[in-house]
Amino acid sequence: MSSEGAPGDHPGGAGRRVDRAGLVIAAALAALAAVLVWDANKLPATSMYGMGPEAMPVVIAVGLVLLAIGNLIDALRGNLPPRESMDPKPVWLIIVGLALLIGIIGFGGGFILATSALFVTTSAAFGRRAVVADSVIALVLTTLIYLAFDKLLTLSLPAGPLERLL
Amino acid sequence: MIDTFAALAHGMAVALQPMNLLYALIGVFLGTAVGVLPGIGPALTVALLLPVTYKLDPGGSLIMFAGIYYGGMYGGSTTAILINTPGESASMATALEGNKMAKAGRGGPALATSAIGSFVAGTIATIGLAFLAPWLVDFAVRFGPEDYFALMCVAFVTVSATFGDSPVRGLTSLFIGLTLGLIGIDKLTGQARLAFGIPELLDGVEVTTLAVGLFAVGEALYVASRRHHAEEKLEPVRGSLWMTREDWKRSWKPWLRGTLFGFPIGALPAGGAEIPTFLSYSTERRLTKHPEEFGKGAIEGVAGPEAANNASAAGTLVPLLTLGLPTSATAAMMLAGFQQYGLNPGPLLFAERPDLVWGLIASLFIANGMLLVLNLPLVGLWVRLLAIPQPWLYAGILVFATMGTIAAKPSVVELSMLAGFGIMGFLMRRFDFPIAPVVIGLILGPIAESQLRRALAISLGDPMVLLQSPMSATLLGIALIALVAPFVLKELRRFKANED
Numbered sequence: 268m269s270s271e272g273a274p275g276d277h278p279g280g281a282g283r284r285v286d287r288a289g290l291v292i293a294a295a296l297a298a299l300a301a302v303l304v305w306d307a308n309k310l311p312a313t314s315m316y317g318m319g320p321e322a323m324p325v326v327i328a329v330g331l332v333l334l335a336i337g338n339l340i341d342a343l344r345g346n347l348p349p350r351e352s353m354d355p356k357p358v359w360l361i362i363v364g365l366a367l368l369i370g371i372i373g374f375g376g377g378f379i380l381a382t383s384a385l386f387v388t389t390s391a392a393f394g395r396r397a398v399v400a401d402s403v404i405a406l407v408l409t410t411l412i413y414l415a416f417d418k419l420l421t422l423s424l425p426a427g428p429l430e431r432l433l
Numbered sequence: 434m435i436d437t438f439a440a441l442a443h444g445m446a447v448a449l450q451p452m453n454l455l456y457a458l459i460g461v462f463l464g465t466a467v468g469v470l471p472g473i474g475p476a477l478t479v480a481l482l483l484p485v486t487y488k489l490d491p492g493g494s495l496i497m498f499a500g501i502y503y504g505g506m507y508g509g510s511t512t513a514i515l516i517n518t519p520g521e522s523a524s525m526a527t528a529l530e531g532n533k534m535a536k537a538g539r540g541g542p543a544l545a546t547s548a549i550g551s552f553v554a555g556t557i558a559t560i561g562l563a564f565l566a567p568w569l570v571d572f573a574v575r576f577g578p579e580d581y582f583a584l585m586c587v588a589f590v591t592v593s594a595t596f597g598d599s600p601v602r603g604l605t606s607l608f609i610g611l612t613l614g615l616i617g618i619d620k621l622t623g624q625a626r627l628a629f630g631i632p633e634l635l636d637g638v639e640v641t642t643l644a645v646g647l648f649a650v651g652e653a654l655y656v657a658s659r660r661h662h663a664e665e666k667l668e669p670v671r672g673s674l675w676m677t678r679e680d681w682k683r684s685w686k687p688w689l690r691g692t693l694f695g696f697p698i699g700a701l702p703a704g705g706a707e708i709p710t711f712l713s714y715s716t717e718r719r720l721t722k723h724p725e726e727f728g729k730g731a732i733e734g735v736a737g738p739e740a741a742n743n744a745s746a747a748g749t750l751v752p753l754l755t756l757g758l759p760t761s762a763t764a765a766m767m768l769a770g771f772q773q774y775g776l777n778p779g780p781l782l783f784a785e786r787p788d789l790v791w792g793l794i795a796s797l798f799i800a801n802g803m804l805l806v807l808n809l810p811l812v813g814l815w816v817r818l819l820a821i822p823q824p825w826l827y828a829g830i831l832v833f834a835t836m837g838t839i840a841a842k843p844s845v846v847e848l849s850m851l852a853g854f855g856i857m858g859f860l861m862r863r864f865d866f867p868i869a870p871v872v873i874g875l876i877l878g879p880i881a882e883s884q885l886r887r888a889l890a891i892s893l894g895d896p897m898v899l900l901q902s903p904m905s906a907t908l909l910g911i912a913l914i915a916l917v918a919p920f921v922l923k924e925l926r927r928f929k930a931n932e933d
Contacts, residue, residue, distance in 0.1 A: 288864060296605065299612060306627050318886045320619035320626060327615065330608050337601035348598070348865045357657035358859065361831070365650070365852040368835060373845040382835060386828040392657045393824035404825070409832060416840065422487065424836070425843040 289342025296335035303328040357392035364388030377427020378417075382409045441563050444791025448799055453496050456489070457796050460497035461803045464504020469511050469815045470826065472656060474524075475746070476762035476869070477648035478505030483641050483770060484837040491774040492789055498770050499796040500803070502763065503555060506746055507804050510547045510739055511815050514540060515668050523706035523742045526714040530727070530734030532668065537730050541674035546684045546732055547739040548808045549676075553685075554692040554740035555801040558747035561696050562754075563794055567783070569755040574780045579888035579899050581756075583908035585881040588702045588758055590915045593870035600919040602866045609857075610874020613638045620879070621886060633846035640769040640876050642838055644762070646851045647868050649834035651858020653827045658859070660823075670816060674809060684736040687717050691740030699748020702760050706745040713741035747797065754778050754790060757880070762869035765876045 307324040341347055364385040371381035386405035387398060395401055413430060416422045424430075447453065463485070467478045482501050486494040513524040514531035527547060534543040576584075593603035616627045617637030628634040676684065694709040694716070717733040718724070727734055750767075752758040757779040759765040771778050776786070783790050808815075821829075838851050861868055892898035900906045 292605075292864065296608075299609075303612065303615070303627070310624055310626070318889050320622050320624050323882045323885075324615055324626060327608060327611050330604075331612070334601060334605045334608055338605060341599075341601060350863060351659055353658040353863070354660065355658070357660060358654050361650075361654055361657055362852070362856065364831075365835075365848075365855065369845055369848045369852065372839065372843060372848060378836075378839060381839075382832045385835060386832050389653065389657075389828035389831050390824040393660060393827055395824040401824075401828075405828070405832075408829070412832070412836065416836070422484070422840045424840055 284345045286342045286345050286347045289338060289347050293335045293339040293342060296331050296338060300328040300331035300335065303331070357394075360388050360392035364392075371427075372425055375425070375427055377430045378413050378424040379406065379409045379429045380427055381425075382412075437564055437567055440567070440787060440791045441795060443787065444793075444795035445798075447492065447788050447792035448496060448795035453493060453792070453796070454799070456493045456497040457500045457799050458803060460500025461504040461800050461807060462500075464501035465508040465511075465804070465808065465811075465815065466504075466818060468505035468508025469818050470508075470821075470830065471512050471516055471819065472652045473505075473830070474509055474648070474763075475502065475505035476644065476766050476872070477652075478508070479763060479766040479770070480641050480644040480648065481833060481837060483766065483773070484840050486770070487773070487841070491776060492792055494774070495770065495789060495793045496796040498767060499793055500800040502746065502767065503551075503743075503797065503800045503804055505763075506743055507548065507551060507808055508815065510551070510742070511544060511808075511812070512819065514543050514547065514735070515670070515816065515819055523710050523738075523745075525707075526710045526738035527735055527742070529714070530731050533728070533730030534732065534735065535668035535670070539730065539732075540668055540670040542676045542680050542732060543730075543735050544670070544812055545674060545676045545809060546680060546736045548805060550684065550688040550691065550736045550740040551743040552801055552805040553688045554695060554742075554744040555747055556798065557689075557692045558696040558699075558744040559794065559797045559801065561700075562747050562751055562797075565700065565751055566755050566790075566794070569751065570780045570783045573756055576756075576780075576904070577888065577902060578884040578891070579902050579905040580908065582881055582884040582888060583899065583902075583905040583912070584702065584756065584758060585877055585884065586912040587908050587915065588752075588760055588873070588877065589870075589881070590912045591702060592760060592873050593867070594919055595915045598865070598867075600916075600923075602864075603870055606861065606866050606868065607870040607874045610871035611878040612874075613643065613871070614875045614878030614882075620883060631846060633842075633844055637879075638850065638875060639838075639841070639847070640765065640772075640872065641841070642847060642851050643854050643875055644766055644769075644872050645834045645837055646854025647858035647861070647871060648762075649830055650851065650855025651862060651868070653831055654855060654859035655862040656823075656827065658863070670812060674812065680732055683721075683723075683732050686720075687713070687733045687737035688740040690716060691737040691742075692744040695741035695744025695746075696748040699745030699760075700751040701748075702752050702756075702758055706742045706749075706761070709741040709745045710738040713737040750797075754793075755780065755783070759873060759876060762872045765869075765872045768876055 303324045307321040310321040367384040368381045371384060383405035387401050390401045391398065413424055417424050463482055464478055467473055467481055468475060479501055486497050509524050510527050513528035514535050517528050517532035531543045534540060589607055593607035594600035616634055618625055618635050625635055691713040694713045698709045699706065714734055714737060717737040718727050721727065721731060721733050723731060749761050749764045752760055753764045753767060757777055759768045768778065776782060835851065838847055858868060888898055899909060
């Protein structure tokens, strides 16, 4: 998907050094394997012929452990592909937008407010500074989407204070 | 032979009903409109539009799907040519030459050769599908559960390990998908696995939530994180849209050769359209009478790979429809589309719902024809979609992406999963892990598990059943070779490099 093959900002920067992110990935895979085994152990034993439900999680956990080792070797050899420099701020902005969306839906704020919040933060993450203008655009756009899908296609979208006015 | 014609004629009768024609038209239109947006490939197009089809009957919905599928592919090549952002790796060859043509003011002929080439390839490949499918179905009815399990092992390995950049990273993606597939109630015993007492997890992870999170949210986060790198430039379409005599002469052979690469490779459970498109590109480069133009905008370099891409898309429908085996992210989304109606593609579906299957195949012809008629005249509209400023574009994509999940399951847990998968997709892009194997692992993992358990239940727990069936033994052997080969080749290369 993302293998543009473009040279990174630090050509050969990953070089032969130990890659810390790679170590984290390997550790995460090993932890996931542990969760699988722990969960499989809680399943009551069945007296079926063949495999019970606990067999496959264990097989996958073994695979994950092997892959954790593979990733660990790559990380220690510094074999990971070079990474481009990144700007963390827009990423956090979008994540905040997603959190707002989840919160607004969770507290019954409705579809229009929730997706508008996501729209405005995403647009800001991509460099727009006109928050007020974007908020208006977002409200109009999501209201239209709500009307089209809720009224025309009878898809049920969660309603909040704004939706009840329509 | 005669049967195929009769079945296809019946399918045409289904597909040509006015309502179904309308569904196909809507599908084609929506598919192209969404597919044309930069960064959105056909798999995401299908995932985003899946909720739109919820309310339709299965027949109409699948027909709309056929349109969305091909429409998304056409849209993707338009984007590749006009702004050099291939939505998927299979469009990379198109972006290579097509964008150069657009820069040189020959965007029109580039779009035309890609549209007509896709039409030619899609039509030939769909004919191939219509004739190959019944034959394969006859073969597949004799498959036992152990054979299916072995076949899925082949698909797992080829999709994740054999053809990617790194077998370790590909397999890591696959196993993350397999792990996600475990979540929920075990279908054979009714016990909950990995649900951690959260009721929403008992139904398992929705394929659409995973795909939209990984593809749409992940892509938006990734593009945002590297916005300070050079921005893409939209090439205006200047000059004539039509191909000259010379263009036609240089295009028709690459179309046919591309089809010949695309369809068989797509039909094998080998996954992905990358290989046929690159094979086609390098072949055209070798055979061309204008080698000086390659890399600067050679029409053969657009015509061949585009045909290969479309032919392989139709090719992946062969294992999907006859065996229920998705070998690309897009095919996995199509399978999810079937599953939302409780339909399982495979030999049984051909026997039980021939109207559905053949209606879908016939709709592929119709969608292809509609696209040819629609795409070139509407190119101005698609270009305007491409000109949407990036902040609004991605904000809109995210609103639309979350809307699908909100409509299907408006719960905090489901939306948190969507956001979590988005962050996972972002990290996977950043650390160069392939995404398609996760989706394939999620959708195919539970099926493979139940086939294996069925096989072992029949054999009273004797694992040798996997090797006693010649079919299953052969397939497992192929899977093993495909798994080991990339590692051996890599070590060999390292060994050679040390020798030098």
